[in-house]
Amino acid sequence: MELAFYIAGAVAVISTVLMLTRLNVVHALLYLIVSLLSVAVVFYLLGAPFVAALEVIVYAGAIMVLFIFVVMMLNLGEHASGMERRWLTPGIWTGPMLLAGVLIIEVVYLARGATGALGTAAIGPQEVGIALYGPYLIGVELASMLLLAGLVGAYHLGSHEAKRPEIQHDADTHERRADASGDLVLAGTDQPARTP
Amino acid sequence: MLAGILFSLGLISLLVRRDLIFVLMSLEVMLNAAGLAFVVAGSRWHQVDGQIMFLFILAMAAAEVAVGLALVLQIYHRFKSLDVDTLGEMRG
Numbered sequence: 208m209e210l211a212f213y214i215a216g217a218v219a220v221i222s223t224v225l226m227l228t229r230l231n232v233v234h235a236l237l238y239l240i241v242s243l244l245s246v247a248v249v250f251y252l253l254g255a256p257f258v259a260a261l262e263v264i265v266y267a268g269a270i271m272v273l274f275i276f277v278v279m280m281l282n283l284g285e286h287a288s289g290m291e292r293r294w295l296t297p298g299i300w301t302g303p304m305l306l307a308g309v310l311i312i313e314v315v316y317l318a319r320g321a322t323g324a325l326g327t328a329a330i331g332p333q334e335v336g337i338a339l340y341g342p343y344l345i346g347v348e349l350a351s352m353l354l355l356a357g358l359v360g361a362y363h364l365g366s367h368e369a370k371r372p373e374i375q376h377d378a379d380t381h382e383r384r385a386d387a388s389g390d391l392v393l394a395g396t397d398q399p400a401r402t403p
Numbered sequence: 404m405l406a407g408i409l410f411s412l413g414l415i416s417l418l419v420r421r422d423l424i425f426v427l428m429s430l431e432v433m434l435n436a437a438g439l440a441f442v443v444a445g446s447r448w449h450q451v452d453g454q455i456m457f458l459f460i461l462a463m464a465a466a467e468v469a470v471g472l473a474l475v476l477q478i479y480h481r482f483k484s485l486d487v488d489t490l491g492e493m494r495g
Contacts, residue, residue: 223432232424239428246435253446258454265461270431270468277472278424281479330451338451339458346455350462357466364473 211313212252219245222306232278236271237303243267245310251317257332423478427471434464 219242226238243266250259339347438457445453 226428226432227425232422235425235428239431242432243435246439249439250442253442255442255446255454255457258442258457261458261461265465266431266435270465273468273472274424274428277475280476281424330446330449330454334451335454335458339455343455346459350459353466354462357469361469361473364470364477 211317212249214309214313215245215248215252218242218306218309219249222303225302233275236274236278238306240267240271241303241306241310243271244307248310248313254330257330257335423475427468427475430471431464431468434460434467 222238222241222245226235226242229235229238243262247259247262247267250256250262438460441453441456441460443453445451445456
């Protein structure tokens with residue numbers, strides 16, 4: 208069990224280092240997903256299965272989907288087709304696949320073998336739920352208000368660029384990108400020339 | 404120990420990388436490491452509070468990354484760049 212913990216920790220550190228040294232955003236996102244999954248395995252080994260499941264669902268699921276959406280919307284790779292061809296080469300996804308394979312082997316071994324507590328006994332989701340809605344009820348309310356504020360803020364910030372999709376369309380051409388690099392366009396004050 | 408290593412990696416990346424998306428990703432790594440420290444402490448003393456704290460960190464990270472990515476979109480549409488050095492002028 209100690210060995211499994213150290214393996215998962217090593218996978219986390221290695222994938223984080225590889226994430227930080229990538230130049231491409233999507234490759235870094237792949238390594239970040241592997242890092243989060245290995246941290247989830249560490250949580251499971253520490254006797255926190257509920258938190259491990261939440262880590263997989265929220266971090267590796269929802270937040271990664273947000274990142275991928277933003278990367279897609281930004282379209283940072285201008286030479287997208289050539290990059291697409293290079294993404295299909297196997298050299299890029301072998302690294303995350305190897306690290307994720309180590310994690311999968313470890314999880315299968317754990318599922319077949321002993322219980323997941325390292326040292327102390329596991330704290331199940333029942334105790335977490337009871338504590339969460341007992342003495343921490345104020346915290347839950349505050350977290351919900353924070354999430355609501357984040358939702359409204361993200362919608363507000365995102366709705367400005369939804370009002371002018373023409374600019375985003377024009378931004379794909381290079382001359383628009385070149386002359387738009389210097390000036391600040393206030394929100395809602397510009398009316399781009401609509402060419403039929 | 405592991406949490407410390409991950410946190411310092413995120414901090415180094417935050418200081419080194421000059422891309423806003425990488426900055427946000429390293430912030431994720433740092434928050435994750437902090438949550439890992441909480442869970443390890445809660446598991447060490449067999450308390451539930453560590454996991455509760457991790458849940459709050461999770462909610463906070465979700466809200467932060469939503470607002471941060473919306474800001475990244477706005478910044479990219481205004482400045483056509485995500486480089487922190489070119490954005491650091493504060494003149495518009």
